Amino acid sequence: MFLPEAIIPPLLRATHANAPFLTEAGAIEEVRKLALTPTPCGPPxxxxxxxxxxxxxxxPHPVYTVTPSKTTATGHVIYVHGGGWxxxxxxxHWALIAQIAAEANTTVTVPIYDLLPHGNAGSAHDLVVTLFQQASEHDNDVRLAGDSAGGQIALSAALTLRDQGHTSIRTVLLSPALDLTFSNPQIPxxxxxxxxxxxxGGRYLGNLWAGDxxxxxxxxxxxxxxxxRLGPMMILTGTHDVLNPDAHLLVTNARAAGVQVTVVERRNAIHVFPLLPTRPSATARSRIVEALRVGKPA
Structure with missing residues (x-):
């Protein structure tokens, strides 16, 4: 069942969904609360x-693998979930991951990286790099995808893997966090x-996530x-997302470096809009599936 797109922002405001990100105090409280009572990570x-x-x-990290059960998978995707670190x-996330596996007919690896206050950018980055290297030993087509904080981790890993000789890595990024200083003048x-x-709050979490x-x-x-020397890139972003201005900078910089970039920008859409239960979001998810299907460019 789809919800009207227009009711999502009022629902988020009514539930104070932005509390962990709006202020430093809210971020500190969210880290404290979830450190005391961690959320389960397994699939529904x-x-x-x-x-x-x-x-x-x-x-120490659980790593899930999701594969199509009725066909033989082709290719491999490492999907890094978001959640503000x-x-x-x-x-x-699990619904999208399962859709990618089934409809793109591909294997999806899902790393469960350590979150704040125990995790940091370096450890999450190294985990994804390791999983990519393992997958590439068995498959010539390994792609990276992630949303929000997971988009940050996935793209950071792609840069390191490129430097290690894995060129032309294809990436799909949903509302990625790209500059954790939040210094883009268009963000306010x-x-x-x-x-x-x-x-x-986002800046506080970003500084904490940076670790050393x-x-x-x-x-x-x-x-x-x-x-x-990165491969084709797809970026999905909404204009009512504070990460949107940096997404535009990424598009400009990547294209200047010779990267083929596909932009799926929805006006008035919010952060990680493809994960929402709306009809336009379902259309965006279909675009993601197509970009991650072996033989299809991102």
């Missing part, structure tokens, strides 16, 4: 019947229209990286 009990889910561990993977302009994210790395380091803020 009732996922699609046409996928199979398995789990293993890479060191503090929220665990959600049922909306967008802020009043965004019912979900904020600046001061400078927040400007491309492993933390991938917008500062060099995008040459």
């Amino acid at each position: 009990k009732h996922l699609r019947r046409d996928v199979t889910v398995t789990v293993r561990r890479e060191g 503090v929220h665990e993977i959600s049922r909306q 302009v967008v802020l009043p229209t965004d019912p979900w994210l904020g600046i001061d 790395l400078p927040v400007e380091d491309p492993r933390v803020s991938p917008l500062n990286g060099d995008f040459a």
Whole structure:
């Protein structure tokens, strides 16, 4: 069942969804609260019947694998979930991951990385790099995808993997966090229209997530990286998202570096709009599936 797109922002404002991101105090409280009571990370009990889910561990981290159950998978996607570096993977993420596996007929690996206050950009980056390297030993077509904070991790990993010789990596990024300084002068302009994210809390979480790395380091803020020799890139973004201005900078910089970039921008749409239960979001999810299907350019 689809919801009208127009009712989503009022619902988010009514539930104070932006509280962890709007102020530093809100961010501190969210980290404290979720550290005391972590959210489960496993898939919902009732996922699609046409996928199979398995789990293993890479060191201390659960790593899930979702594959189509009725066909032989072709290619491999590593999907990194978002959540502001503090929220665990959600049922909306799992639904998209299962859709990608079934409808793109591909294997999807899902790393469960450590969140704040225990995790940091360096450890999450290294986990995704390791999983990509493992997958590439068995498959010539490994792609990276992620939303929000997961988009930051995925793109940062792509830059490192490129430097290690894995050129032409294809990426699909949903409302990615790209510069954790939140210093783009257009962000305050967008802020009043965004019912979900904020600046001061986001900046606090970004600095905490940086850990021992400078927040400007491309492993933390991938917008500062060099995008040459990356493969085709798809970016999905809404104009009522404070991360939208940096998405435009990414498009400009990546194209200047010779990267083929497809932009799916929806006017008046909010953060990670493809994950929402609306008809336009369903259309966006279909675009994601097509971009991650082997043989299809991103």
